[in-house]
Amino acid sequence: MGSGKTSVGTELARRWGVTLRDSDRDVEVAAGRTVAEVFAESGEEAFRALEHAAVGRALAEHAGVLALGGGAVLHPRSRAALERYAGAGGAVVFLDVGADAVADRVLGDTTRPLLAGDARARWTEIAESRRPVYTALATHRVVTDGRTPAEVAALVEQAVQSDGPHTVPDGVPHDQFHDRPHDQPHDRPADGTATVSTPEDSP
């Protein structure tokens, strides 16, 4: 939440001339309700089931950029689907962000039900608990603090087009933050239609 998956995904799709899918948006269309309404009326479990279905559809049918909701990786079968996608050469990008940067972005926002109450404390707790999942799943990590969505999109492009060991743009070699379960090249195909998933980045 607030790492910029939706914003950066939009920029990246524009840059590459492809379309953006966003799992939250797909859930809202399928449910005919907002994410906040689904949480309030049906609960988080129902939201996760809708989200899992949206992720599966997007991975199967979408050739472009996919922005995930930050909790999409909590569903074991969504996580497994993303692992298969990455194992087949897809790029899964962890947009990393710290609490100070995120405070300026989403902490006053009421559209994210999991941040109700002490939003900063909730965000920090969620981010810490999910970080191991994000780092295990991601093929690339890009730090977003102090960068505009356009700047982050350029860094994502640079990261996924780089060869060999995945040195992220802030200079931290990929293997210092991630026990990578797969070791495939993650170049964007020349036709420019690769799906780049952003598994939250951070919550």
Ligand SMILES: Nc1ncnc2c1ncn2[C@@H]1O[C@H](COP(=O)(O)OP(=O)(O)O)[C@@H](O)[C@H]1O
């Ligand atoms: N790099 C950034 N710098 C400043 N604000 C940003 C940045 N990325 C996103 N935002 C703002 O933060 C809010 C959340 O961004 P969003 O893309 O919805 O994040 P996510 O999808 O990861 O929750 C939006 O208001 C957006 O305009």
Ligand SMILES: O=C(O)C1=C[C@@H](OP(=O)(O)O)[C@@H](O)[C@H](O)C1
């Ligand atoms: O991290 C989460 O559990 C959530 C993140 C949200 O998406 P963003 O990460 O795009 O804000 C949205 O799916 C929902 O509010 C739950």
Ligand SMILES: [Mg+2]
């Ligand atoms: Mg989003």
